[in-house]
Amino acid sequence: MLVNDVVGDLRVAVQERLQNGRAAPYVVDEVLDEKLAEILFERRVPDDVAEAKLALISTRMLADKGLRESDLNTLSAIGGGDVVEGQFAEFGMESAEVFRQSFLERMRDGGLMQVRSYQGQDKYRLVNYAHLCAELEAFDQVKELLKANM
16 A cells, blocks of 8 residues: 555656656656655654554464474574574574474474575574564564464
């Protein structure tokens, strides 16, 4: 809806400023700047409302993934940073191999983590709604949803 509103408002604003069907490039730039500022700053959703909605959507999506509480604790501990399999002890795993196979690869296959190689080492990071939950500190809400669904 926001994108449609932005495009529609911009078209109307530019058409209103056109002279004989034409406008100098600076006129188009001015209109774009004015309308984008109005749309994005004057009519934007307040941060607290947006964060609450995003947290709710993200927690519901995560709750439907069939995760265990221990998975959520680990995802929460990883947060917005990177993790390597060599950090297995920090997450209560017995070895790097177990951490990679029983958690990291499972989360990657479930679309919750991505892996990238950096200097010969695989680094894992949260993506999608798992990352949103970490950013919005919403993992406790996911745990509550899981408990309510049991």
